[in-house]
Amino acid sequence: SYELTQPPSVSVSPGQTASITCSGDVLSRKFGYWYQQKSGQAPVLVIYEDTKRPSDISERFSGSKSGAVATLTISGAQMEDEADYYCYSTDSRGNVFGTGTKVTVL
Protein backbone atom coordinates (compact mmCIF):
# COMPACT_ATOMS: atom_id res chain seq x y z
CA SER A 1 0.00 0.00 0.00
CA TYR A 2 1.02 3.66 0.07
CA GLU A 3 0.17 6.89 1.88
CA LEU A 4 -1.36 10.24 1.11
CA THR A 5 -0.47 12.93 3.63
CA GLN A 6 -2.58 15.97 4.46
CA PRO A 7 -2.26 18.67 7.13
CA PRO A 8 -4.54 17.88 10.10
CA SER A 9 -6.23 21.26 10.12
CA VAL A 10 -6.64 24.50 8.18
CA SER A 11 -8.37 27.65 9.37
CA VAL A 12 -9.80 30.35 7.12
CA SER A 13 -11.78 33.54 7.63
CA PRO A 14 -15.11 33.91 5.80
CA GLY A 15 -14.54 35.24 2.29
CA GLN A 16 -10.86 34.30 2.27
CA THR A 17 -9.05 31.49 0.46
CA ALA A 18 -8.08 28.15 1.97
CA SER A 19 -5.68 25.65 0.43
CA ILE A 20 -5.30 22.01 1.43
CA THR A 21 -2.40 19.91 0.20
CA CYS A 22 -2.14 16.17 -0.36
CA SER A 23 1.29 14.58 -0.82
CA GLY A 24 2.15 11.12 -2.10
CA ASP A 25 4.34 9.64 -4.81
CA VAL A 26 1.30 8.05 -6.50
CA LEU A 27 0.09 11.53 -7.41
CA SER A 28 3.02 12.04 -9.73
CA ARG A 29 1.56 9.26 -11.91
CA LYS A 30 -2.13 9.08 -11.11
CA PHE A 31 -5.07 11.40 -10.67
CA GLY A 32 -6.04 12.94 -7.35
CA TYR A 33 -9.60 13.30 -6.07
CA TRP A 34 -11.13 15.30 -3.23
CA TYR A 35 -14.07 14.60 -0.93
CA GLN A 36 -15.91 16.84 1.50
CA GLN A 37 -17.47 15.29 4.58
CA LYS A 38 -19.69 17.31 6.87
CA SER A 39 -20.42 16.14 10.39
CA GLY A 40 -22.67 13.09 10.46
CA GLN A 41 -22.89 12.81 6.67
CA ALA A 42 -21.43 10.64 3.95
CA PRO A 43 -18.52 12.01 1.88
CA VAL A 44 -19.27 14.01 -1.27
CA LEU A 45 -16.97 14.24 -4.29
CA VAL A 46 -15.90 17.85 -4.94
CA ILE A 47 -12.97 17.42 -7.37
CA TYR A 48 -12.09 14.53 -9.69
CA GLU A 49 -9.16 13.87 -12.04
CA ASP A 50 -7.05 16.56 -10.37
CA THR A 51 -8.95 19.60 -11.59
CA LYS A 52 -12.50 18.72 -12.66
CA ARG A 53 -15.53 19.78 -10.64
CA PRO A 54 -18.86 17.90 -10.65
CA SER A 55 -21.69 20.02 -12.05
CA ASP A 56 -23.45 20.31 -8.68
CA ILE A 57 -20.37 21.55 -6.78
CA SER A 58 -19.79 25.24 -6.11
CA GLU A 59 -17.27 27.10 -8.30
CA ARG A 60 -15.54 28.08 -5.03
CA PHE A 61 -13.86 24.69 -5.15
CA SER A 62 -10.91 24.11 -7.48
CA GLY A 63 -8.14 21.57 -7.76
CA SER A 64 -4.59 21.59 -9.03
CA LYS A 65 -1.54 19.35 -8.99
CA SER A 66 2.20 19.80 -9.27
CA GLY A 67 4.39 16.73 -9.23
CA ALA A 68 3.44 14.58 -6.26
CA VAL A 69 1.33 17.24 -4.53
CA ALA A 70 -2.36 17.85 -5.18
CA THR A 71 -4.07 20.95 -3.83
CA LEU A 72 -7.71 21.73 -3.10
CA THR A 73 -8.49 25.45 -3.00
CA ILE A 74 -11.62 26.99 -1.52
CA SER A 75 -12.00 30.55 -2.77
CA GLY A 76 -14.23 32.93 -0.84
CA ALA A 77 -14.86 30.38 1.92
CA GLN A 78 -18.33 30.24 3.42
CA MET A 79 -19.46 28.92 6.79
CA GLU A 80 -21.06 25.98 4.97
CA ASP A 81 -17.60 24.89 3.73
CA GLU A 82 -16.58 23.94 7.28
CA ALA A 83 -16.00 20.19 7.03
CA ASP A 84 -13.40 17.44 6.81
CA TYR A 85 -11.70 17.03 3.44
CA TYR A 86 -10.02 13.88 2.13
CA CYS A 87 -7.89 13.31 -0.93
CA TYR A 88 -7.89 9.95 -2.71
CA SER A 89 -5.94 8.15 -5.38
CA THR A 90 -5.49 4.70 -6.81
CA ASP A 91 -2.98 2.57 -8.66
CA SER A 92 -2.11 -1.11 -8.96
CA ARG A 93 -1.06 -1.15 -5.29
CA GLY A 94 -4.53 -0.23 -4.13
CA ASN A 95 -7.06 2.51 -3.41
CA VAL A 96 -6.11 4.97 -0.67
CA PHE A 97 -7.60 7.96 1.11
CA GLY A 98 -5.54 10.76 2.54
CA THR A 99 -5.21 11.37 6.26
CA GLY A 100 -7.86 14.09 6.22
CA THR A 101 -7.93 17.84 6.92
CA LYS A 102 -10.41 19.62 9.15
CA VAL A 103 -11.29 23.02 7.70
CA THR A 104 -12.56 25.58 10.17
CA VAL A 105 -14.18 28.79 8.95
CA LEU A 106 -13.94 31.50 11.60
Added chain:
Amino acid sequence: EVHLLESGGALVQPGGSLRLSCAASGFSFSSYAMSWVRQVPGKGLEWVAGINGGGGTTNYGDSVKGRFSISRDNSQDTVYLHMDHVRVEDTAIYYCARLSYYDFWSAYPGHWGQGHLVTVSS
Protein backbone atom coordinates in the same frame (compact mmCIF):
# COMPACT_ATOMS: atom_id res chain seq x y z
CA GLU B 1 -30.95 8.92 -9.28
CA VAL B 2 -28.32 6.65 -7.76
CA HIS B 3 -29.40 5.21 -4.42
CA LEU B 4 -27.40 2.93 -2.12
CA LEU B 5 -28.84 1.47 1.08
CA GLU B 6 -26.68 -0.44 3.55
CA SER B 7 -28.08 -2.96 6.01
CA GLY B 8 -26.95 -5.81 8.22
CA GLY B 9 -26.12 -6.66 11.78
CA ALA B 10 -25.08 -3.86 14.10
CA LEU B 11 -23.47 -5.60 17.06
CA VAL B 12 -21.12 -8.58 16.97
CA GLN B 13 -18.75 -10.14 19.47
CA PRO B 14 -14.99 -10.26 18.86
CA GLY B 15 -14.12 -13.30 16.78
CA GLY B 16 -17.61 -13.47 15.33
CA SER B 17 -19.00 -13.00 11.83
CA LEU B 18 -21.31 -10.54 10.17
CA ARG B 19 -22.66 -9.83 6.69
CA LEU B 20 -23.45 -6.36 5.41
CA SER B 21 -25.63 -5.78 2.35
CA CYS B 22 -25.93 -2.79 0.04
CA ALA B 23 -28.99 -2.57 -2.19
CA ALA B 24 -28.45 -0.39 -5.26
CA SER B 25 -30.93 1.34 -7.54
CA GLY B 26 -31.05 4.04 -10.20
CA PHE B 27 -28.27 2.75 -12.47
CA SER B 28 -27.10 -0.28 -14.43
CA PHE B 29 -25.61 -2.16 -11.48
CA SER B 30 -23.43 -4.66 -13.35
CA SER B 31 -21.71 -1.86 -15.30
CA TYR B 32 -19.96 -0.46 -12.24
CA ALA B 33 -17.43 -1.62 -9.70
CA MET B 34 -18.53 -1.31 -6.09
CA SER B 35 -16.66 -0.79 -2.85
CA TRP B 36 -16.88 -0.70 0.91
CA VAL B 37 -15.19 2.13 2.81
CA ARG B 38 -15.20 2.43 6.58
CA GLN B 39 -14.69 5.17 9.13
CA VAL B 40 -14.02 4.79 12.81
CA PRO B 41 -16.11 7.55 14.48
CA GLY B 42 -13.98 10.68 14.67
CA LYS B 43 -11.27 9.22 12.41
CA GLY B 44 -10.48 9.12 8.69
CA LEU B 45 -11.75 7.12 5.72
CA GLU B 46 -10.30 3.67 5.05
CA TRP B 47 -10.70 1.56 1.90
CA VAL B 48 -12.00 -1.86 2.89
CA ALA B 49 -12.74 -3.74 -0.35
CA GLY B 50 -13.60 -3.35 -4.01
CA ILE B 51 -15.19 -5.61 -6.63
CA ASN B 52 -15.45 -5.15 -10.38
CA GLY B 53 -18.74 -5.06 -12.27
CA GLY B 54 -18.73 -8.75 -13.15
CA GLY B 55 -17.69 -9.84 -9.68
CA GLY B 56 -14.60 -11.70 -10.85
CA THR B 57 -11.94 -9.37 -9.45
CA THR B 58 -11.61 -8.04 -5.93
CA ASN B 59 -9.16 -6.11 -3.78
CA TYR B 60 -8.85 -5.49 -0.06
CA GLY B 61 -7.30 -3.09 2.38
CA ASP B 62 -4.33 -4.46 4.30
CA SER B 63 -6.13 -4.48 7.66
CA VAL B 64 -8.93 -6.79 6.48
CA LYS B 65 -7.16 -9.13 4.05
CA GLY B 66 -7.90 -12.76 4.84
CA ARG B 67 -10.82 -11.84 7.16
CA PHE B 68 -13.30 -9.94 5.00
CA SER B 69 -14.75 -10.92 1.64
CA ILE B 70 -16.68 -8.79 -0.87
CA SER B 71 -19.17 -10.29 -3.30
CA ARG B 72 -22.09 -9.15 -5.45
CA ASP B 73 -25.32 -10.50 -6.91
CA ASN B 74 -26.00 -8.66 -10.15
CA SER B 75 -29.44 -10.27 -10.43
CA GLN B 76 -30.39 -8.60 -7.14
CA ASP B 77 -28.41 -5.34 -7.60
CA THR B 78 -26.76 -6.00 -4.26
CA VAL B 79 -23.18 -6.01 -2.99
CA TYR B 80 -22.13 -7.76 0.20
CA LEU B 81 -19.34 -7.57 2.75
CA HIS B 82 -18.70 -10.78 4.66
CA MET B 83 -16.82 -10.06 7.86
CA ASP B 84 -15.14 -12.95 9.68
CA HIS B 85 -12.91 -13.04 12.77
CA VAL B 86 -13.95 -9.50 13.59
CA ARG B 87 -11.91 -7.42 16.02
CA VAL B 88 -12.76 -4.51 18.30
CA GLU B 89 -10.85 -2.26 15.91
CA ASP B 90 -13.31 -3.16 13.12
CA THR B 91 -15.88 -1.00 14.91
CA ALA B 92 -16.75 1.68 12.36
CA ILE B 93 -19.34 3.16 10.06
CA TYR B 94 -19.30 1.10 6.87
CA TYR B 95 -20.15 2.93 3.65
CA CYS B 96 -21.12 1.31 0.38
CA ALA B 97 -19.92 3.30 -2.64
CA ARG B 98 -20.37 3.02 -6.38
CA LEU B 99 -17.14 3.45 -8.27
CA SER B 100 -16.78 5.41 -11.48
CA TYR B 101 -15.97 2.53 -13.84
CA TYR B 102 -16.43 -1.20 -14.39
CA ASP B 103 -13.01 -1.95 -12.84
CA PHE B 104 -11.84 -0.54 -9.50
CA TRP B 105 -8.31 0.13 -10.73
CA SER B 106 -8.12 3.85 -11.49
CA ALA B 107 -11.72 4.29 -10.35
CA TYR B 108 -13.06 6.56 -7.63
CA PRO B 109 -16.13 6.46 -5.37
CA GLY B 110 -18.67 8.73 -7.01
CA HIS B 111 -21.80 7.90 -5.03
CA TRP B 112 -22.08 6.86 -1.40
CA GLY B 113 -24.69 5.31 0.84
CA GLN B 114 -25.49 6.87 4.20
CA GLY B 115 -23.42 4.33 6.11
CA HIS B 116 -24.09 1.57 8.62
CA LEU B 117 -22.56 1.44 12.08
CA VAL B 118 -21.00 -1.85 13.10
CA THR B 119 -19.93 -2.30 16.70
CA VAL B 120 -17.62 -5.12 17.76
CA SER B 121 -17.88 -5.63 21.49
CA SER B 122 -18.30 -8.35 24.07
